[in-house]
Amino acid sequence: MAQFSDRLPGRQGLNTLGSELALARSSGRRIINLADSNPGSCGLSVPGAIETLAHADTGRYVPDPRGIPLAREALSGRFGGSARDYFLSASTSEAYSWLFKLLCNPGDAVLVPKPGYPLFDYLAGLESVRAEPYRLEYHHPGPWRIDLDHLRDRALGTGAKALVLIHPNNPTGSYVALDERQAILELCGETGMAIIADEVFLPYRLEAEGQPESFGGEGCVLVFALDGLSKMLGLPQFKLGWMRLSGPAAALAEAEDKLEIIADTYLSVGAPVMNALPALLAKADTFIQDLRFRLQANLDCARAILGSGDSPYRVLRCDGGWTAMVEYPRVCTDEELSLGLLREAGLYVHPGYFFDTERDGYLAISLILEQGLFSEGLDLLRSHLDGLLA
Numbered sequence: 001m002a003q004f005s006d007r008l009p010g011r012q013g014l015n016t017l018g019s020e021l022a023l024a025r026s027s028g029r030r031i032i033n034l035a036d037s038n039p040g041s042c043g044l045s046v047p048g049a050i051e052t053l054a055h056a057d058t059g060r061y062v063p064d065p066r067g068i069p070l071a072r073e074a075l076s077g078r079f080g081g082s083a084r085d086y087f088l089s090a091s092t093s094e095a096y097s098w099l100f101k102l103l104c105n106p107g108d109a110v111l112v113p114k115p116g117y118p119l120f121d122y123l124a125g126l127e128s129v130r131a132e133p134y135r136l137e138y139h140h141p142g143p144w145r146i147d148l149d150h151l152r153d154r155a156l157g158t159g160a161k162a163l164v165l166i167h168p169n170n171p172t173g174s175y176v177a178l179d180e181r182q183a184i185l186e187l188c189g190e191t192g193m194a195i196i197a198d199e200v201f202l203p204y205r206l207e208a209e210g211q212p213e214s215f216g217g218e219g220c221v222l223v224f225a226l227d228g229l230s231k232m233l234g235l236p237q238f239k240l241g242w243m244r245l246s247g248p249a250a251a252l253a254e255a256e257d258k259l260e261i262i263a264d265t266y267l268s269v270g271a272p273v274m275n276a277l278p279a280l281l282a283k284a285d286t287f288i289q290d291l292r293f294r295l296q297a298n299l300d301c302a303r304a305i306l307g308s309g310d311s312p313y314r315v316l317r318c319d320g321g322w323t324a325m326v327e328y329p330r331v332c333t334d335e336e337l338s339l340g341l342l343r344e345a346g347l348y349v350h351p352g353y354f355f356d357t358e359r360d361g362y363l364a365i366s367l368i369l370e371q372g373l374f375s376e377g378l379d380l381l382r383s384h385l386d387g388l389l390a
């Protein structure tokens with residue numbers, strides 16, 4: 001009999017919602033995907049991006065575990081620090097896998113936010129690491145806050161090697177607030193946990209007051225600040241992410257040496273995109289500004305359609321990012337609502353449980369959709385919800 005690693009789950013089919021979506025699509029029925037987070041299918045593009053890949057130096061191969069100096073210099077020019085502080089990888093997801101290898105032994109824990117990005121169980125599991133949740137809580141009118149007592153208990157109780165901060169978090173749209181940051185730095189100083197700060201949505205500020213600061217360059221504990229082209233330019237297909245390392249000198253030097261071994265083992269980033277990075281970064285401000293405009297317009301539209309007057313629905317405060325959360329009275333489970341929306345309204349949304357919300361009554365919607373389609377979807381959502389409550 002064939003034998004496989006325990007790191008992988010047993011054979012799984014699609015969940016009910018996934019199967020229904022596949023079925024609806026194969027029938028040719030029009031479905032509005034209010035969970036779409038693929039920039040390409042939402043009509044977002046970067047003029048001239050493909051052309052940047054035809055760089056004269058791409059024919060030469062000069063392997064460097066950190067990524068070619070030209071690309072790292074462009075990153076330090078834009079985000080600060082020196083070119084040596086940066087390591088390139090094929091994506092943020094790959095950066096996580098390298099960092100879990102760097103920081104954890106099999107069976108060790110890393111702390112991840114809940115509600116949060118659903119890929120962590122896999123990212124951690126594939127490195128034989130446990131993703132242990134810490135709680136974020138929402139009290140109207142928000143914002144979401146990290147439950148710092150819970151975080152501390154989890155850190156001490158699990159002996160976690162790293163704390164993952166998503167800044168701002170997906171799907172809660174919450175940045176790490178200044179007082180939370182201070183408490184976290186103290187906790188990490190005390191326990192030795194490294195910080196992995198995922199900042200792929202950092203520049204997409206919506207309702208936060210003022211632009212929150214990056215963790216990049218923070219010097220008192222070991223910090224890995226992650227970012228990449230996937231969200232900064234809506235180019236996940238270009239496969240380029242990076243991390244910026246900082247921290248106390250001795251720990252930093254050791255982390256760099258060991259990370260070089262990991263990165264050198266894979267050398268996974270392609271030369272075309274590394275050579276193109278300076279030209280691509282020059283396009284980032286325009287892309288971010290245009291997309292922020294769309295995100296804000298869609299958030300305003302969602303509030304106008306769902307949240308006006310004495311509406312029983314609520315669009316939760318969304319400080320930044322590409323996703324908003326909607327709260328509705330619990331007349332059914334999130335799964336029943338999502339299935340009903342798909343079957344009866346031709347609308348696909350992500351139920352809250354995809355992101356491990358603590359209870360039913362939430363769904364998540366993507367704000368990157370083209371504005372006309374987004375408002376059409378929101379109208380359908382409102383009338384379906386109204387029908388359930390009638």
Ligand SMILES: Cc1ncc(COP(=O)(O)O)c(C=O)c1O
Nearest residue numbers: 091092093117170228230236241
């Ligand atoms: C918080 C967060 N980090 C990272 C990623 C993935 O980025 P990449 O394409 O660079 O792996 C996503 C994708 O949605 C995300 O939501």
